[in-house]
Amino acid sequence: MTNPTPPKTMSDLIGPHLPYLRRYARALTGNQDSGDAHAVATLEAILADPTCFDHDLGGNVGLFKVFHSIWASAGAPVPEPGTGPRGQATAHLSKLTPNTREALLLHTVEGFTFEEIGEIMNISADEAGQLVDLARDEMQQAILGRVMIIEDEAIIAMDLEGIVAMMGHEVTGIARTRDAAVKMAMRDRPDLILADIQLADNSSGIDAINEILPELDVPVIFITAFPERLLTGERPEPAFMIAKPYQPDQVISAVSQAMFFASTETLRA
Structure with a gap:
């Protein structure tokens, strides 16, 4: 029984x-x-x-x-x-x-x-x-701007670039590592950043953002396959986040939302 x-x-x-x-x-x-x-x-x-x-x-x-x-x-x-x-x-x-x-x-x-x-x-x-x-x-239709993408997987990076461009935004570049992301952001200031968490050389998109934000106060959208690891409530967390695998509508919605905010709370060490 x-x-x-x-x-x-x-x-x-x-x-x-x-x-x-x-x-x-x-x-x-x-x-x-x-x-x-x-x-x-x-x-x-x-x-x-x-x-x-x-x-x-x-x-x-x-x-x-x-x-x-x-x-x-x-x-x-x-x-x-x-x-x-x-x-x-x-x-x-x-x-x-x-x-x-x-x-x-x-x-x-x-x-x-x-x-x-x-x-x-x-x-x-x-x-x-x-x-x-x-x-x-x-x-x-409300706000168009310049978007930088931090993503090490070429297919995903191209997909994100296509979605962002379709929305009417300009893509300033795609970075595959922390160092490349920091250099790109300083060289060509974006209005918004789409950032993967785990990058090609085992560096972190979070670390890249933490280095960029003191110099550039811009909205950030994090992309991760494990959102529950970030949304614990135990430390500062992203206001905008997309879970992998994502749908184009999710990217469109998050980018549109984030473009309304010229500054947003993001992960900080």
Whole structure:
């Protein structure tokens, strides 16, 4: 006689999905601290009132649904005073059609279906699809810039270059090692960097970025086959990250998002 499977606890249901909630929150805000604060508020809301978490939706959809109820009421971007990079970026975000950016990230980065996005955002699946399409159009037309790629695998580098060029951005170059990346960034300043973690000579894309950022304050999107190793919550982490293997839509969404932010929290030693 087999023992019945014990019911899952709240921790069992939502624990595996917390790293990805933090990733989503950071992408929405462009900042680790702000994104994590929204994620913490989500957990606090569930602890304070467990009935706000719908077990029938499953851990992932249920968790993001609670987050979205908080974000919708308190997380809408408000333009900041002045003309600095952060103020300009937030002003751009405020001009987007409401909920388009959220729907795009939920679909292309977090992998939710339109039906699941509808549950999370309290809209229909058709409305979710329309928001994603509108977000693509608005964000790709908003800001064009210069992108540097740090990637040692030639096929992936060419693929990323093609996606970025298709979006209308200029690719300043492709670096395969830490030293080459640093030299390239200093020689031809990019507006955004796409960086692999493990490079050809066993050097690290993280180390390259840590050397570049003190000189160039630009957004960074990390690309890795092991995102869970970076999203631990134990140290500064990337606001923008793509998991390998990626889909073109994920790259398009992340690049469009990051271009809105002239500075972003990234991994630092």
